[in-house]
Amino acid sequence: MKKSEFIWLDGELVEWDKATVSVMTHTLHYGTGVFEGMRARETAQGTSIQFLNDHVDRLYRSAEAYNLEIPFNKNVITNAIKEIVKVNKLKSAYIRPLVFFGDGEMGLLPQDIPVRVAIAAWEWGAYLGDEAGSKGVNVCISDWQRISPKSFKPYAKGVGGYMNSTLAKIDAVKQGFDDAIMLGDTGTVAEGSGQNIFMVKDEQLFTPPIETGALGGITRKTVMEIAKYLDIDLEEKNLTREDLISADEIFFTGTATEIVGVVSIDKIAIGDGMVGKITSNIRNKYLEIVNGKEDNFKHYLTLI
Ligand SMILES: Cc1ncc(COP(=O)(O)O)c(C=O)c1O
Numbered sequence: 001m002k003k004s005e006f007i008w009l010d011g012e013l014v015e016w017d018k019a020t021v022s023v024m025t026h027t028l029h030y031g032t033g034v035f036e037g038m039r040a041r042e043t044a045q046g047t048s049i050q051f052l053n054d055h056v057d058r059l060y061r062s063a064e065a066y067n068l069e070i071p072f073n074k075n076v077i078t079n080a081i082k083e084i085v086k087v088n089k090l091k092s093a094y095i096r097p098l099v100f101f102g103d104g105e106m107g108l109l110p111q112d113i114p115v116r117v118a119i120a121a122w123e124w125g126a127y128l129g130d131e132a133g134s135k136g137v138n139v140c141i142s143d144w145q146r147i148s149p150k151s152f153k154p155y156a157k158g159v160g161g162y163m164n165s166t167l168a169k170i171d172a173v174k175q176g177f178d179d180a181i182m183l184g185d186t187g188t189v190a191e192g193s194g195q196n197i198f199m200v201k202d203e204q205l206f207t208p209p210i211e212t213g214a215l216g217g218i219t220r221k222t223v224m225e226i227a228k229y230l231d232i233d234l235e236e237k238n239l240t241r242e243d244l245i246s247a248d249e250i251f252f253t254g255t256a257t258e259i260v261g262v263v264s265i266d267k268i269a270i271g272d273g274m275v276g277k278i279t280s281n282i283r284n285k286y287l288e289i290v291n292g293k294e295d296n297f298k299h300y301l302t303l304i
Pocket of ligand 1: 215
């Protein structure tokens with residue numbers, strides 16, 4: 001990880017190495033915290049944060065879902081996100097706001113425990129590697145099931161839920177795959193370990209509904225808008241492993257991952273085993289949008 005100079009912690013700019021917490025931090029013990037993953041990029045207009053309002057809104061929705069009352073209003077957090085990119089003099093960055101219960105008491109009921117907020121930003125390249133965009137990734141279907149929406153709130157980006165994702169990711173990498181696709185509790189496809197998933201069949205796009213346990217991804221929502229813009233039919237539909245295997249194209253979406261083709265599943269080639277045409281078109285449009293080159297989507301960029 002390429003450290004930056006400062007982290008925003010509870011309203012103050014703190015040197016990166018001094019932004020520390022007690023080992024008795026409640027979220028460290030019980031996992032109740034929420035976070036966001038966002039990106040800023042250098043555009044012709046200057047460094048811009050992409051989908052800033054969507055991410056801040058989801059952070060507050062996630063916090064509310066898990067009973068964390070953020071002690072700052074949305075304006076303060078929005079400005080802090082911009083500030084942390086600026087003070088670290090980052091031209092492009094991955095930004096990680098984290099809301100967590102601090103320390104003070106033990107026990108599941110987080111009573112008399114302060115809600116704390118940290119916002120870090122640092123340089124971080126493509127999550128699945130520099131070549132993933134052009135060559136695609138090889139994945140497996142995980143033996144680990146996505147946590148059921150009956151057991152957590154999939155629309156919220158909660159810290160503890162990532163134990164489930166991490167199990168799937170580690171197992172996939174141990175077997176030599178780049179990542180994993182997880183099925184939901186009814187056996188249909190939910191999402192990747194840290195990405196949403198789309199499938200192309202006969203020029204039409206399909207993605208599983210979030211009721212499968214998939215996160216309501218902001219890149220997922222953007223791809224839905226891109227599909228409309230490019231006149232590609234899209235349907236939210238339950239998909240099986242067999243649907244995926246017989247797909248023409250598959251791709252992952254996410255802020256860290258961006259848009260990356262899935263070229264094989266369990267060593268079976270998808271389509272011709274290369275990143276497909278529709279995947280490439282959508283990826284290119286996405287990159288135009290986040291790089292400030294698509295006027296019709298410029299409202300999604302916030303100059304810092
Ligand atoms: C489990 C999971 N699903 C989907 C996504 C994609 O969401 P977004 O596009 O908002 O980054 C992420 C991103 O972090 C994720 O962790």
